[in-house]
Amino acid sequence: MSESGYVTPATISPTAHYTGYVWARHGLSHSALVTSEGRTLFHLLRPAAAIGGALGAPYIESVLMTRHRLIDLKLSEAIESGRITQIVEIAAGLSPRGWQFSQRYADRLTYIEADLPGMALRKREALARIGPLAPNHRVVDLDALADEGPESLAALVATLDTTQGLAIITEGLLNYFTEDVVRGIWQRFARALAPFARGYYWADLHLSTETRGPGVMTFIKLLSIFVKGRVSLHFTSAEQARAALLKSGFGEASLLDPRDFNTQLVGIPHGVSGHVRIIEASATTPA
Template sequence: MSGGHERIGPTAHYTAYVWRRAGFEHAELFSTWQGAALYWGFFAAGEWATRLSPTTPSMRVYLEYRHRLIDAVVRAHEPDVVVELGAGLTRRAVAAALGPGDVSGVEYDLPDMVACKRAALARAPAQVRRALAGRHRVESANVVEPAFARTLGEALATARRPVVVAEGLLSYLSGADRAQLYASVAGALGSGGLFVCDLHTRGGQASVGAASTVLRTAIVALTRRKKALDPYADASQVRAVMGEAGLDEVTFVDPSRYHDAEPRLRRLHSPTHVVTARATSGRPSPTG
């Protein structure tokens, strides 16, 4: 695997603070002082300038767009299990497990982030901890290693309609790591499952012009990486790469389909693509 994965960690604190400011359910459980410091430090350092232009999504709009749209896609699938890869401090799996229906949540991240998330959960109100007992867990795993295929397969062995989410993760991974991750998901998903991720194409970035440069620079600064958001060439390349790994029915989500279910999406925009895929020729899903 390529190195530097641990450097993505600070962005998880940043996004958790954005989820809280945007009013997402249960986000307050995972918001940290590190996230607040990054958010306001970054705002003071120049991010505020993006808010002056109607065509440039601010970092907050950019992030809120993908989080709301992925939430809407996940809900529409009516999953029995919600899995987050590179979960960071996101609140989605917890919200799913605390919400209506018999839904369980499984989150995977690297050890330091898992420790941070478990500590946050240990501080959660007693009624939240009781409600999550037996239906939500946070596990250490390197999701780009071949061994993860088995871990995920075991986690989803009895799931009928799982959703596996990779939010804010793929853009930081090398092509080889992405391919390995897709193969693990394809092997584990089952015919009733859905993979949901966000990614970038060169065309999508060109559509917002200078805004994408602003956002790329911002993300490089946040992660202290030399490179971020290495985009796919276009949708055909995404389909080809996912198809080779065993993922099919690759769909670039049209956000307008979710405007009624999530009206705030009408006011959000981003160069990000939210993409779904299935594994229809993978293992059959259990019935009943």
């Protein structure tokens, strides 16, 4: 990680491999999206994760499954209500969501997975092993920190239909950057969504007030091992994070507590995690 907070592909990729394995392990993904790196990491870290759980830390599998399924739930509701017809998933890694949603919603949805070139290439290769991509599904190179240029979000959304709704998703990304970089990312996302008829943003976030105690610190250290650097907890409360989102240009913002969705999130290993929140923000609609 550089002083600016930029996380290199080499440091982020371990989490992509690990989460890819966890999703497949629990039936949420395709075996083609599982890597040997992810399987090895999971088994190497399993004893440490169990110790952390015994000390009161959130189980990593519970956190990963909770955030993934709650984002899926909110996306499905938005698609089925007709509010969005386009999705850009940034830092998509080995997530199965693009493959699943483009199959499930067919011609009702355009799904774009975006990542740094190395990971995007690996994702295209993995998806090719499953079969041809649906016409509404593509994987592109994108740098979430770029304000302009061919690999910027601005260039990507310029190719989409502004008369339709657009959702931007990030999962497992924000806590690996400094607060200044996160605020810059949010400003970029708010600007990108503003021209669309409806614009939404969903992402996971950890709050510092919900990550206290010896067991939870073990959890944070495990996350830090994944990215070979410090995991940043930028905000102490949901209200503080909400204020930062509004200041970044979103018209509305809230942080969802997964425990409020217990009935929809059944079957998560070790129960629904209260140690992660899901950002739900919407852009200011153009006048």
